[in-house]
Amino acid sequence: MDYLPIVVALVVTVSSVAIIHLLTTRARKSCPANLPPGSLGVPVIGQSLGLLRAMRSSTGDQWVRDRIDRYGPVSKLSLFGTPTVLVAGSAANKFMFFSSALALQQPRSVQRILGEKSILYLHGGEHRRVRGALLEFLRPDMLKMYVGRIDGEVRRHVEENWRGRAAVTVMPLMKRLTFDIISALLFGLERGAARDALAGDFGHMMEGMWAVPVNLPFTAFSRSLRASGRARRVLEGITREKKAGVLGHGKASSGNNDLITCLLGLTDERGERVLSDEEIVDNAMVALIAGHDTSSILMTFMVRQLASDPATLAAMVQEHEEIAKSKADGEALAWEDLGKMKLTWRVAQETLRTVPPIFGSFRRALEDIEFDGYRIPKGWQVFWTANVTHMDASIFQEPAKFDPSRFENQSASAAPPCSFVAFGGGPRICPGIEFSRIETLVTMHHLVRHFRWKLCCKENTFVRDPMPTPLHGLPIEIEHRTSSA
Known part of the structure; x- marks a missing residue:
């Protein structure tokens, strides 16, 4: 009888047990005390596949709720190869937004596509410097001048x-509309071949934004990197051209400046430029992504909601017809008109509550920190999701019901701070909230006055990958309203 296979199998088995025991013992010794409950799962993979499958089947919110029901509002897991702590609730949101011990974390693929110098990866003083520069472009007096251009x-x-x-x-049309608005106001790029080419590169860039960062010719990430390179060269060319104009005039030349011209013209107390060319291009890339996705998704889902909500649609039509009566034929909307669109913005806020464009986001612990009695080790990720508070019945009564009136008097609301977090919060709250508001209100003014519509698909569902996308891009049948001729 040949005993060699048996001996080999025995040796392999004993060795495997010994290795597993050694690794487990070391892990226990190195594992910090007082970690949250939960499991890190299989090495590298962890719970990533489960979360991604749930998001793509539109059950991501249930996946998070099931985990909270099992472990409580604070638990450990592993996502995208990194030990992670999931935190839930309004106190957790406040912790995420305001803790100086947490830095924004994005997948490496996003960083490689958007650049190393963007606001997404800066912390502390560097973040405040770049954010302050961006907010110069979004000052109220500047925003007032953008309304007419957006209306056009x-x-x-x-x-x-x-x-x-x-x-x-609807969705591809809204994406192209927001892209055109951003191209005009952020880059001063007029309609034509250059804008069309940038739109194509932007679409390819988005496809690999959250893909596995494997740079092989056939991968989505590789295609996204190449598209990012082309888009970056366009923005670098625009920056050089506008830089020559700024230097020629000694400063940014007019109140109708685009973002790049505005950033080029910013100087500190010593007269030195606030941002380098690389920082301007990297943050222009981020502005392109941020301004494009949130607004286009919001407007798409508003159209989706209004298709099955005739009472809300009728009230919005009335609101916008009243505004139109005060305007001369063909006269563009002005800043003052937006203040009269109170119902429309409440509908937008309720849409953001029920379908937040951002499912959640990550922070990285810069040091060992404690939350809710548990330790979060330095270098670990911290993960939060918006819907945990948006759909909490103790915060928003009947959360599954679409009810814009819940935003009528927010100061009197019993909702705790950091409960409605569609735009984030704290020092990193989205700086483009007002810009998005202008885009949304102006667009809905023209749509509800001139069209009525109904959904083509009986199945009214959406998936996340990672942004919410309605079935087939939300095809609708439309007809023209004759009363608004």
């Missing part, structure tokens, strides 16, 4: 893509 872009978009059509697909 929306009117052209409606004429070219909605009028005379029997059916449209």
